[in-house]
Amino acid sequence: MIVVTRLNRTRFAVNPDLIERIHASPDTTLIMVDGATFIVLETMDDVIDRIADFRARVLASAADARRSGDVAGVIA
Template identity: 50%
Template sequence: MIILTRLAGSRFAVNPDLLERVESTPDTVLTLLDGTKYVVAEPVEDVVARVTDYRATVIATARRLAEQQELASASPESASAAWPDDVTPQLAPAVPLRRRRRS
């Protein structure tokens, strides 16, 4: 998530994976995949930089986790310490995206 500021001054977080378009008209307008639009105080260049930083962080984290898994598989005693026997990790169900209906 990236943190942005509305024109009124309140801050909110947006998932950059849901961004379809960022425009300057002259205010910066974010358009999400479902058609939702947000007007933010940050210039387009700052929004793009934040999205780039977010994606770089995701890639770096994925690489670090892969390296940890490789180390854990190399030493079986450390792999068993990742999850206790009585804990089973579960993922939340996926939520489908739907376009907003315009009235």
């Protein structure tokens, strides 16, 4: 999940795998695969960076789990 901020300054987490598109005209709008839209304070570049960081953390966690043998069904 990534944390973003609505225009009223409340924060919420969104699953970045469910973001279909991001528009920046002028407010940043997240359009989800189910059609829901969220207008956020963060810039499009910031949202993209947060998604990249999230995916990097997921991959790093998977690699750590594999090295330590914590992944069920995976041969280390």
